[in-house]
Amino acid sequence: MTDPISVLVVDDDFHVGGLHRDIVDACTGYTALEPVRGVRAARAAVRDLSPDLVICDVYLPDGDGIAFIAEIDVDAFMISAASDGATVRRALRAGALDYLIKPFEPARLSERLGAYRRFRTLVAEDRQLDQDSIDRAQRVLHGRDGGVASVSRSTTEKLLIELLQDGESSASLIAGRAGLSRATAQRHLAALATRGDVDVTLRYGSTGRPEHRYSVRR
Amino acid sequence: MTDPISVLVVDDDFHVGGLHRDIVDACTGYTALEPVRGVRAARAAVRDLSPDLVICDVYLPDGDGIAFIAEIDVDAFMISAASDGATVRRALRAGALDYLIKPFEPARLSERLGAYRRFRTLVAEDRQLDQDSIDRAQRVLHGRDGGVASVSRSTTEKLLIELLQDGESSASLIAGRAGLSRATAQRHLAALATRGDVDVTLRYGSTGRPEHRYSVRR
DNA sequence: GCGCATTGAGCAAAATGCGCACAACCAACC
């Protein structure tokens, strides 16, 4: 078992930093360092702790997060509420492997970390690569669902989302319409909800457990 | 009609630089600056001519191409014969949007330039973006057509498509009819589906993985 | 003889459905 990937979160907001640190820790194959809140502390942490990945906000109280990741020779993800093209482009030019707009569902960061882990394996520093493997690594990093969603899974998900266009539905109902079992529909709907593609509400008022109602997020 | 994208090619080999310059010039929406052969000349060209994109070799006689693209705030592609993971990773960290291993077919650079043009449109500096558009732009840049999918069908593919004219079928079934192994038929059918020549649906209702059903797209 | 592309065998993993334990609610009762 290889060493876990160590990640440094850099965010001026203490809570946000802690939240992201927790997400990282919860991911298989990852360990989170204590978050830091500014460029100076981040520089020291990079020097002393040699993280494998830095997850950095654009705006930091003592400097520019983008300039910071440009200066370090460490893989980096940019995280920011900033969503103008100029900032995004600047971050990518500075070497950000990915750019996430805050706030986001925890699952989104998890999936990006999953993709990054696979990417690292594909372009391990000690390997000889060919163009195909470089290209594939980049697709893994930037593809939807953090890599190749299998044909089966994505087909089933598309089917469910399509059926939800007609309006809110329960798992049982939509399973019936899709020709799936209730458990399978439930499983997929829960995953879609976790990723933020679908909303869940609960229907109260009758005996028994409340029914989960799913709808497409608009 | 927007201004053409200006591109600076940086390669110590005069012929290679000229070749790439010609490829760029041949691309719709692009104009190539005169290639330069080293970091110093490249720096001057960036300062004086403000290219939109730099296509740079890793090894330059007067410096490190990767360090050079790290220092400029211009979109860059890395081009090199170097194919070790460490170099590729370093280039990506430095902000290379893409990495091409020399030598390559001219068409490959053309397609990457096409992808870059679309990418630029999607993340135009004056736009407000959301996560989906950032992600989509990155997929456009690193997408499937990175690997040149053969447009022409192999003999095996033609056979499978012919057999599918009879109607929807599973991989196992059609393999039997074609005299191939299931795995081979599956592989070809998956490739055909990826290209859009064939549709995939899933057969639900029994335990185990759902069976892929293939049919010719009309 | 070697490199490359293709095939097939075999295996690990993905995805499904079943069945059941239990969670989450509601209403009746004390």
Place this chain on the structure above:
DNA sequence: GGTTGGTTGTGCGCATTTTGCTCAATGCGC
């Protein structure tokens, strides 16, 4: 207000089936 029983729905472990992938074998062209 708290407890209890009943009802309905969810989530999960497991067996099953299929897919997707790796690797060895083979054939072809140079």
